[in-house]
Amino acid sequence: MTMTELPADPVAAAVQPLAIEVRGLRMSYGARQVLTGVDFDVRPGEVFCLLGPNGAGKTTTVEILEGFRQRTGGTVLVLGVDPADQRARLRERIGIVLQECGFPRQARVGELVDIWRAYYPRPRPLDELLAVVELTADRDAQVRRLSGGQRRRLDFALALAGDPDLVFLDEPTTGFDPESRRRCWAAIENLRSLGKTILLTTHYLDEAERLADRVAILQDGRVQTVGSVRQVARQAGVPTTISFTAPRAVRCGSVALPASLDIRVNGEVAVCRAANAAVALRELLAWAAANDLGDLDDLAVETPTLEDAYLRLVNGGSR
Numbered sequence: 021m022t023m024t025e026l027p028a029d030p031v032a033a034a035v036q037p038l039a040i041e042v043r044g045l046r047m048s049y050g051a052r053q054v055l056t057g058v059d060f061d062v063r064p065g066e067v068f069c070l071l072g073p074n075g076a077g078k079t080t081t082v083e084i085l086e087g088f089r090q091r092t093g094g095t096v097l098v099l100g101v102d103p104a105d106q107r108a109r110l111r112e113r114i115g116i117v118l119q120e121c122g123f124p125r126q127a128r129v130g131e132l133v134d135i136w137r138a139y140y141p142r143p144r145p146l147d148e149l150l151a152v153v154e155l156t157a158d159r160d161a162q163v164r165r166l167s168g169g170q171r172r173r174l175d176f177a178l179a180l181a182g183d184p185d186l187v188f189l190d191e192p193t194t195g196f197d198p199e200s201r202r203r204c205w206a207a208i209e210n211l212r213s214l215g216k217t218i219l220l221t222t223h224y225l226d227e228a229e230r231l232a233d234r235v236a237i238l239q240d241g242r243v244q245t246v247g248s249v250r251q252v253a254r255q256a257g258v259p260t261t262i263s264f265t266a267p268r269a270v271r272c273g274s275v276a277l278p279a280s281l282d283i284r285v286n287g288e289v290a291v292c293r294a295a296n297a298a299v300a301l302r303e304l305l306a307w308a309a310a311n312d313l314g315d316l317d318d319l320a321v322e323t324p325t326l327e328d329a330y331l332r333l334v335n336g337g338s339r
């Protein structure tokens with residue numbers, strides 16, 4: 021990546037207003053209420069990920085924030101202004117990658133990015149834009165010859181052309197192979213390191229876990245849960261898993277497992293599910309020492325994934 025990062029000003033950061041503020045957002049399509057009271061904030065410089073099942077209203081929310089859709093009710097501030105009536109003021113400060121979009125297929129990559137740059141008063145240099153999205157080598161390629169993943173990264177370059185403060189990415193990696201997804205992730209991480217604020221939607225929970233500072237789960241018209249991946253996992257009450265090779269003495273029944281812990285032995289492997297990993301580990305090691313079991317072989321602690329938490333929260337919801 022070749023874009024230069026401006027030095028952060030800690031005082032300015034402390035008093036910086038929110039990048040996005042959403043309160044009681046409502047949206048209906050005809051008689052159908054899609055959003056019934058959505059609340060969330062996005063802080064400057066963070067990657068914020070909106071999750072939720074198909075049809076939950078993620079794209080609707082993003083389009084309202086971008087100023088493409090008029091909301092039914094509630095208040096929305098994007099970079100301090102209401103996108104419903106000040107979209108023109110936001111145009112230069114936000115970058116948008118839509119869930120689906122088209123390009124002139126005959127154009128060449130460098131040409132197209134350059135045309136886009138001309139729309140903005142202070143565009144990022146072409147070379148930098150291509151480098152950030154790893155398309156430098158494809159500068160002279162025709163758009164119609166690009167793969168889906170390359171096209172998506174071209175979307176990014178266009179979204180960045182005006183050097184926006186805030187970037188919206190609606191399902192940036194849907195349908196990509198693992199290699200293309202990783203390249204997109206690298207592009208998003210590059211944006212983040214430049215201090216850009218990013219609002220992302222995705223159905224890939226590993227992607228959200230990897231990229232997001234905070235996630236919000238949208239379901240049944242509202243944000244049901246919001247926080248860092250760890251906070252969300254805690255809220256979902258997903259246990260930590262501690263596994264180890266069951267000692268021979270346990271397998272032949274001469275040593276009993278500690279009754280205070282939820283441990284199941286399956287073949288050679290013992291798996292303990294614990295709400296508090298530190299407490300469980302302490303008890304487990306004390307039990308092993310007291311019973312002369314030595315070090316527990318292959319001891320591993322697996323923290324809950326966002327996927328575990330999401331599935332628990334969404335399935336446990338009112339649906």
Ligand SMILES: Nc1ncnc2c1ncn2[C@@H]1O[C@H](COP(=O)(O)OP(=O)(O)OP(=O)(O)O)[C@@H](O)[C@H]1O
Binds near residue numbers: 073076
């Ligand atoms: N222009 C429209 N007119 C009528 N209904 C719409 C319109 N756009 C979206 N909807 C409906 O609103 C609901 C929310 O759609 P939206 O596209 O915001 O969901 P989403 O969370 O982005 O879903 P996905 O994960 O599939 O992208 C859906 O039931 C959809 O059918």
Ligand SMILES: [Mg+2]
Binds near residue numbers: 078079080119190
């Ligand atoms: Mg969508």
